[in-house]
Amino acid sequence: MSTTTLATPTVESLAREHPEFGGWLDLLSVVADEAATSAWADAIPASATGVPLLAGATLTIDPVVASAWLRRLLDVGARSAPVLASAAEKLDGLVMLEAAIALDTTRIDALADAARVPAEPLRAVLPLVAWPWLQCCGARLGNRVPADHAHAWCPICGAWATLAEARGLESARRLRCGRCGGDWRAAWLRCPFCGTDEHARLRGLVGETTGEARRADGCAACGAWVKTITTLGASPIGEVRLLDLATVDLDVAALARGWKRPGGVGAALDVHVVARERRRWWQR
Numbered sequence: 430m431s432t433t434t435l436a437t438p439t440v441e442s443l444a445r446e447h448p449e450f451g452g453w454l455d456l457l458s459v460v461a462d463e464a465a466t467s468a469w470a471d472a473i474p475a476s477a478t479g480v481p482l483l484a485g486a487t488l489t490i491d492p493v494v495a496s497a498w499l500r501r502l503l504d505v506g507a508r509s510a511p512v513l514a515s516a517a518e519k520l521d522g523l524v525m526l527e528a529a530i531a532l533d534t535t536r537i538d539a540l541a542d543a544a545r546v547p548a549e550p551l552r553a554v555l556p557l558v559a560w561p562w563l564q565c566c567g568a569r570l571g572n573r574v575p576a577d578h579a580h581a582w583c584p585i586c587g588a589w590a591t592l593a594e595a596r597g598l599e600s601a602r603r604l605r606c607g608r609c610g611g612d613w614r615a616a617w618l619r620c621p622f623c624g625t626d627e628h629a630r631l632r633g634l635v636g637e638t639t640g641e642a643r644r645a646d647g648c649a650a651c652g653a654w655v656k657t658i659t660t661l662g663a664s665p666i667g668e669v670r671l672l673d674l675a676t677v678d679l680d681v682a683a684l685a686r687g688w689k690r691p692g693g694v695g696a697a698l699d700v701h702v703v704a705r706e707r708r709r710w711w712q713r
């Protein structure tokens with residue numbers, strides 16, 4: 430395995446080299462700001478013992494907080510997709526949060542339809558509404574990930590791995606989740622999606638300018654692929670998201686070859702989002 434690493438992309442370098450990423454970088458920036466507010470960290474479920482860890486959990490949040498965050502996110506999205514302006518007023522913050530956590534596209538489309546909001550831009554932006562909470566949960570639950578978890582879906586939030594790291598001098602293969610930051614071990618020469626270890630069925634695709642340091646590892650048995658990035662250490666969640674964006678050319682090349690990644694989440698989550706009672710003035 431190659432141990433060559435490339436400079437980690439930053440918001441500034443990506444904005445400079447790829448003006449077309451501007452809208453997405455703005456969304457990532459507002460997600461990072463929101464994740465730093467205490468409301469989401471305060472809403473980490475006390476017990477998270479499902480498989481994945483958040484399966485069956487309840488997110489209890491002030492509806493005013495959820496609606497304000499949805500409005501802020503969609504306002505930033507509206508800079509690139511003006512039809513999203515004022516969409517938040519027609520959508521229920523708690524319901525949208527629940528659909529985003531589940532990555533339930535059918536439900537997102539139905540909710541968009543019912544509110545007469547165009548489904549396509551909403552489908553692109555809405556999943557991010559779940560990220561601040563998932564990111565707080567990921568930071569808290571990371572040390573509870575079972576060491577023997579051997580799937581392509583995140584052991585914390587159930588999403589399909591965003592990318593893999595070939596990490597450190599020993600080039601350990603670690604799968605990473607761009608929603609919650611999940612970080613788990615995977616075997617080399619085994620497809621994490623279908624489990625095949627028939628080497629003849631595994632295939633690779635290297636970046637035009639980045640070579641082995643940034644590549645896509647695909648599987649002819651199930652058709653799926655995961656991007657692999659050579660890194661020195663564990664990338665913080667913000668960097669995982671930037672690396673995913675910086676390597677979008679590999680996704681385009683993989684799709685052009687007819688490779689496919691499964692949609693939605695890899696393991697059912699069934700997280701319920703419920704309203705937290707607002708404190709009355711006499712309870713302060």
Ligand SMILES: [Zn+2]
Pocket residue numbers: 567583584585586587588606607608609610611
């Ligand atoms: Zn995750």
Ligand SMILES: [Zn+2]
Pocket residue numbers: 620621622623624625648649650651652653
């Ligand atoms: Zn496979």
